[in-house]
Amino acid sequence: MADQDRQALIVVLSHRAGLTVTDERLLPAVAALGATSCGADTAQDGRRLWAVLDL
Numbered sequence: 626m627a628d629q630d631r632q633a634l635i636v637v638l639s640h641r642a643g644l645t646v647t648d649e650r651l652l653p654a655v656a657a658l659g660a661t662s663c664g665a666d667t668a669q670d671g672r673r674l675w676a677v678l679d680l
Contacts, residue, residue, distance in 0.1 A: 631680045632661065640671040 627634045655663045655676050663676040
């Protein structure tokens, strides 16, 4: 978690290798909760999900 310019960045990390790409329904659901931006990526060492929220 980090904050800047009255916004918070929330990052969720998973260190399980071999995870599939994030479900296509997840990011629109996060955006609907009020995230100003959000995203996901998958690498060999796990997955990262992030969202920026206004404070």
